[in-house]
Amino acid sequence: MKALIETIVRPLVDYPEEVVVTEEETEEKIRYHLTVHEQDVGKVIGKNGRIAKAIRTVVYAAGSNRDKKLYLDIM
Numbered sequence: 001m002k003a004l005i006e007t008i009v010r011p012l013v014d015y016p017e018e019v020v021v022t023e024e025e026t027e028e029k030i031r032y033h034l035t036v037h038e039q040d041v042g043k044v045i046g047k048n049g050r051i052a053k054a055i056r057t058v059v060y061a062a063g064s065n066r067d068k069k070l071y072l073d074i075m
Helices: 002-012 038-045 047-062
Strands: 020-025 029-035 069-074
Touching: 002 020, 002 029, 002 038, 002 047, 038 047, 038 069, 047 069
Parallel strands: 029 069
Antiparallel strands: 020 029
16 A cells, blocks of 8 residues: 555656655554645645645545555645
């Protein structure tokens, strides 16, 4: 899943080498933290959060066959 997130986000940003995805797993959920360069945050979030919502939709759909709930935080 980390590779999928990186594959989606890297073409969107000016500093692709600073895209970092970390994973935090508990019994009920898996939380992914996406960190990008401070100048790229707006590009990843998009106008009115549209790009962020689209990224989350793809990630959640890809992980829908898992027993745990997925979350994606963008920082």
